[in-house]
Amino acid sequence: MSKLGRVVEAVENYNRFVLKEVKRARSEKKFGQQMIDRWNEVKAKTPIGTAPTGLKLPRLALPEIDEAGEITRYLLGEGLPGEFPYTNGAYREMYLEPLREPEVGSFVKAGQNGKNGHRKNRKKAPALEKTKQTEEPTRLFSGFGLAEDTNKRFHYLTGHQRSARLSTAFDGPTLYGIDSDADGVFGKIGEGGLAIDTYEDMVRLYDGFDMGAPDFSASMTISGPAPIIMAMYIAAAKKRFGPKVVPNLRGTIQADIFKEVQAQNETIFPTEASLRFLCDMIEYTTREMPRWYPVSISGYHIGEAGATPVQQAAYTVSNGFAYAEMLAARGIPVDQFAPRLSFFLDCGLDVEYIALARASRRIWAIGMRDVFGAGPKGQMFKLHTQTSGRSLVAAEFKNNLTRTAAELMLAYMNGTNSCHSNSADEPFTTPSEEWIRLAAHGQAILLDESGIFKHTMNMLTGSPGMKAVERAVEAAMLEEFRQIEELGGVLPAIEHRYQRSQIQTAAHRYEEQIYNGTRPIIALNKYNDRKDEMPEVKMVRTPRAKKQLQVDRLAKFKKRNAAKAERALNELTEVVESGKNFFPMLIETVEVCSLGQITGRLQEVVGRFRPMV
Amino acid sequence: MPSPVRILTAVPICDGHDSAINTINLDFIRHGIEVVYLGYHRSVEDIVRTAIQEDVGAVGISSYNGGHVEFFSEVARALRKQGADDIKLFGGGGGTITEADATVMRRNGVDKIFFAGTALTEMADFVRQHYGNTHRRRRKATPDMKLARALTEIEDRYAKNKRAGKPAKKKxxxxxxxxxxxxxxxxxxxxxxxxxxxxxxxxxxxxxxxxxxxxxxxxxxxxxxxxxxxxxxxxxxxxxxxxxxxxxxxxxxxxxxxxxxxxxxxxxxxxxxxxxxxxxxxxxxxxxxxxxxxxxxxxxxxxxxxxxxxxxxxxxxxxxxxxxxxxxxxxxxxxxxxxxxxxxxxxxxxxxxxxxxxxxxxxxxxxxxxxxxx
The missing domain is CATH 3.40.50.300 (P-loop containing nucleotide triphosphate hydrolases)
Known part of the structure; x- marks a missing residue:
């Protein structure tokens, strides 16, 4: 049995345990009284906050129960926010505004003052930095053109925020580990993301940001060549701030090989070699960079490729357990790596999304505690959510604002720890400034302007409907786990193309439902009487001259380092062939070699990925 | 019975978005089309070589992460350069390809762009109507082209009459x-x-x-x-x-x-x-x-x-x-x-x-x- 089979058993055992404890609370007077006392204590200790209207509200809402059995079912079965099994949230206070009187004028108008506003705001309200809620959950995915273009966008996006939380999108050649001067990729340079060829591009990308600061974090969405890009990030930080910055680096790199093979197809080395490189990187970063998240186990792309929500969550969480199993097998202590695993889910409009993250958090916590022996930090399912790009359509595209708003609501009801909201123009283009601004404002309206999430935890959880969905989703996820287990576990199932073919079947059904109308999409297959032209939106494209500039820069870098590059690549080859951890050597290699040079050499050593159909 | 329509489908280099093309391929097959699928992340060179060797009527490209104007145009140019521009070029990219892009692409030799919202059946019908009989005699055919065409002729003969030819006996x-x-x-x-x-x-x-x-x-x-x-x-x-x-x-x-x-x-x-x-x-x-x-x-x-x-x-x-x-x-x-x-x-x-x-x-x-x- 792989560890996944044992997770299924652990969840079933835990569910039985909860039922047993409920009965015990009802029959054993002493135990029952203990639970009631705990409940009363929690309620008594819950602080009271004040809404701007003057209404007093407890900062944690709890069900109105006073019977020992029901109290036990709540405390053990779903847990308070920030308590095992974390169904209601990985942390205690999440989006709540700090407990104090609202500060007049502390909010600088979004975007208007740009960078300066950011600085000014921080000086004015130093108290904010001390509270838990210093950082907004907002993290907007961005990347286009060359490094300096994206850098400018980063400053624009974070200008009005308290913290700089960046999320980086790379162009096609970078995602495939190819240089901008490779044959036939010229048109792709800087499209759909930014171009990175060398660590010098990385220096330009985060220019003006203090990479070692406690309120700076960068997320990088790349998997196939992730270790090389991670090494470039470290090399860039060292160049700007010296070697002492390394332990302070904070952020996330996606590096999720499983989901690439299952759904997104951006893989460049054979699966086993990719996993080995990944584990090398995780081993290094969890030791040397304790604040970095070296893998973001992602369901987003599985969802976008067409999986049902249950498939998405089941494959993602099972991939997470498979990584944990691999890392544990390498001898890395569970409490070194488990707290550094994080997750990324899609949020669309299907009913499952009402409780998808809740069910995932619960299964992860039980599995990590009872199968892997992880401590509390390793049991928490730390989640980034993105609203569904697939749910957006070109026809009457302004409706996409409504779709995204509804999805945001679901994501925050599910207690996501960070969130990206899509721009309405995304069906046609990399988001333009106008629409990305509205997307960011959507989150601010929900979290800052509205009172829905900022006064009370559990504001919208625990309805009978939500619980019904949660139970159904959990059962369906466990059933998926059993099927994967029957195929021998996650990796053998991948080799059987199990997840891929399941996703493709679901995608096909989804398309058919749109075409036959059983899945209504407003303005596309329902109320689509208005036959307008393609909407006029400003397309974001990278001009030819910029593309050429990137190619020229790369040529200069290669020429300058020509002598050193070959030697560095040979040394890297030796380390890879020796089986030792190649990551420290990689950090040195990127100082003189480009992304494509390193990818090319590694492919000679370990082979190329063979696509699955 | 004439031979089925034969086409090539692929996703451009540095693009792994194969969800749309997988769905479209299945639909083409159901409509009686033979689809040679080259996969995702494929170069212009690979696409053109395949189109010639497989002697297809048309090439369909599904592009989702940008650079399509350049990529489609390069495929068209390469086919033309090889003297194989009787092989038609079509494709789509959901909402990523605008009308303005399509105009430029058509000017560069692309035959047809399908926009977002096109029904699958509409695409399959178009392919069957337009790409079944595109083969033209090529003036400067390379040996590979001649070989590819000769193989097509053999297949066509068998499609028309099952006992058409006898395998040439050769020791x-x-x-x-x-x-x-x-x-x-x-x-x-x-x-x-x-x-x-x-x-x-x-x-x-x-x-x-x-x-x-x-x-x-x-x-x-x-x-x-x-x-x-x-x-x-x-x-x-x-x-x-x-x-x-x-x-x-x-x-x-x-x-x-x-x-x-x-x-x-x-x-x-x-x-x-x-x-x-x-x-x-x-x-x-x-x-x-x-x-x-x-x-x-x-x-x-x-x-x-x-x-x-x-x-x-x-x-x-x-x-x-x-x-x-x-x-x-x-x-x-x-x-x-x-x-x-x-x-x-x-x-x-x-x-x-x-x-x-x-x-x-x-x-x-x-x-x-x-x-x-x-």
């Missing part, structure tokens, strides 16, 4: 330097991967050699076929490899009615190695009746069931080489010893090899290459 010894090797075995044994790894080694070890591959996939009953071997054969997309994907078009046994004649044509063309791959076959199959096939390889999966099953596999008597692929599986050692005993009954020289084709630089595949070159 094996008169083939000269050409070696013809046949690969067969059950579906999922890893034939395609094994052949691709073999090709990689042949290209390296015989730097001048040219290789032809005749690969088969089943036709869906009464409909088209998905010819998808190229998508996983990353090493065989090379100017020194001529590959042709054939649909079985209703014939059982692992090959197409036109295979014999096509194979004969390839064998007398200028190739050092001609590799024939059948579809996944059953126990009773014996596809290599053609005497042109000099070496017969049976590729097996260690997971064939009980030992008794081995007695029923006809190819175990006929194969010159049996390869147990996926020999990293736990069942593999037992399988090798059971097959060894089974082969001993035949009392003739048959070779047995263990391979893990998916493993980089697998020693078993090296041995296979030695045997093929020997």
């Amino acid at each position: 094996a010894k008169s083939l000269g330097k050409t070696r013809v090797i046949g690969f067969t075995g059950p579906g999922g044994a890893g034939k395609t991967t094994l052949i691709d790894e073999l090709v990689l080694r042949l290209l390296r070890r015989a730097p001048q050699a040219r290789i032809a591959i005749l690969s088969h996939d089943p036709s869906v009953v009464g409909a088209g076929a998905l010819l998808g071997d190229r998508a996983t054969m990353i090493n065989s997309q090379n100017d020194r490899v001529f590959m042709r994907s054939m649909a079985t078009r209703g014939q059982a046994g692992g090959l197409s009615p036109a295979t014999g004649e096509c194979l004969a044509l390839l064998a007398r063309s200028d190739f050092d190695y001609v590799i024939l791959e059948t579809v996944g076959t059953g126990q009773e199959a014996m596809p290599f009746q053609n005497e042109l096939v000099q070496k017969r390889v049976l590729v097996m999966n260690p997971d064939y069931g009980s030992r008794l099953q081995l007695q029923k596999i006809v190819m175990l008597d006929l194969a010159d080489l049996v390869v147990v692929n996926k020999s990293d599986q736990s069942r593999a050692r037992a399988a090798v010893s059971e097959i060894e005993q089974r082969l001993e009954q035949n009392k003739r020289e048959q070779k047995l090899l263990s391979t893990v084709a998916k493993r980089h630089r697998d020693a078993g595949v090296d041995q296979l290459c030695d045997w093929v070159m020997d």
Whole structure:
């Protein structure tokens, strides 16, 4: 049995345990009284906050129960926010505004003052930095053109925020580990993301940001060549701030090989070699960079490729357990790596999304505690959510604002720890400034302007409907786990193309439902009487001259380092062939070699990925 | 009956968005179209070479992460440059391709862009109506183009009249330097991967050699076929490899009615190695009746069931080489010893090899290459 089979058993055992404890609370007077006392204590200790209207509200809402059995079912079965099994949230206070009187004028108008506003705001309200809620959950995915273009966008996006939380999108050649001067990729340079060829591009990308600061974090969405890009990030930080910055680096790199093979197809080395490189990187970063998240186990792309929500969550969480199993097998202590695993889910409009993250958090916590022996930090399912790009359509595209708003609501009801909201123009283009601004404002309206999430935890959880969905989703996820287990576990199932073919079947059904109308999409297959032209939106494209500039820069870098590059690549080859951890050597290699040079050499050593159909 | 419409589909370089094209391919097949699928992350060069070798009526490209104006235009330019612009170019990219883009692309030689919201059936109907009979006589045809067209003519003849031609009888010894090797075995044994790894080694070890591959996939009953071997054969997309994907078009046994004649044509063309791959076959199959096939390889999966099953596999008597692929599986050692005993009954020289084709630089595949070159 792989560890996944044992997770299924652990969840079933835990569910039985909860039922047993409920009965015990009802029959054993002493135990029952203990639970009631705990409940009363929690309620008594819950602080009271004040809404701007003057209404007093407890900062944690709890069900109105006073019977020992029901109290036990709540405390053990779903847990308070920030308590095992974390169904209601990985942390205690999440989006709540700090407990104090609202500060007049502390909010600088979004975007208007740009960078300066950011600085000014921080000086004015130093108290904010001390509270838990210093950082907004907002993290907007961005990347286009060359490094300096994206850098400018980063400053624009974070200008009005308290913290700089960046999320980086790379162009096609970078995602495939190819240089901008490779044959036939010229048109792709800087499209759909930014171009990175060398660590010098990385220096330009985060220019003006203090990479070692406690309120700076960068997320990088790349998997196939992730270790090389991670090494470039470290090399860039060292160049700007010296070697002492390394332990302070904070952020996330996606590096999720499983989901690439299952759904997104951006893989460049054979699966086993990719996993080995990944584990090398995780081993290094969890030791040397304790604040970095070296893998973001992602369901987003599985969802976008067409999986049902249950498939998405089941494959993602099972991939997470498979990584944990691999890392544990390498001898890395569970409490070194488990707290550094994080997750990324899609949020669309299907009913499952009402409780998808809740069910995932619960299964992860039980599995990590009872199968892997992880401590509390390793049991928490730390989640980034993105609203569904697939749910957006070109026809009457302004409706996409409504779709995204509804999805945001679901994501925050599910207690996501960070969130990206899509721009309405995304069906046609990399988001333009106008629409990305509205997307960011959507989150601010929900979290800052509205009172829905900022006064009370559990504001919208625990309805009978939500619980019904949660139970159904959990059962369906466990059933998926059993099927994967029957195929021998996650990796053998991948080799059987199990997840891929399941996703493709679901995608096909989804398309058919749109075409036959059983899945209504407003303005596309329902109320689509208005036959307008393609909407006029400003397309974001990278001009030819910029593309050429990137190619020229790369040529200069290669020429300058020509002598050193070959030697560095040979040394890297030796380390890879020796089986030792190649990551420290990689950090040195990127100082003189480009992304494509390193990818090319590694492919000679370990082979190329063979696509699955 | 005329031949089915044959097209090529692919996703451009640095683009892994294959969800749309997978759905579209399935729909094309249901509408009777034969689709050669090259896969995602494919270069202009690979697409143009494939279009010519497979002699398709049109190329369909599905692009989702930008750069489409340049990419489509480059494909059109390359086809034109080769004198093969009778092969039409079409495609789509959901909302990423605007009207303005499409205008530029059409000016650069793209025949048709489908915009977001186009019904699948509409696309399939368009392809059947417009790309069935596009072939024109080419003024400056390269040898590969002539060969590709000759193969099409053979297939067309068989499509019109099943008994049209007789496979040209040609004695094996008169083939000269050409070696013809046949690969067969059950579906999922890893034939395609094994052949691709073999090709990689042949290209390296015989730097001048040219290789032809005749690969088969089943036709869906009464409909088209998905010819998808190229998508996983990353090493065989090379100017020194001529590959042709054939649909079985209703014939059982692992090959197409036109295979014999096509194979004969390839064998007398200028190739050092001609590799024939059948579809996944059953126990009773014996596809290599053609005497042109000099070496017969049976590729097996260690997971064939009980030992008794081995007695029923006809190819175990006929194969010159049996390869147990996926020999990293736990069942593999037992399988090798059971097959060894089974082969001993035949009392003739048959070779047995263990391979893990998916493993980089697998020693078993090296041995296979030695045997093929020997």
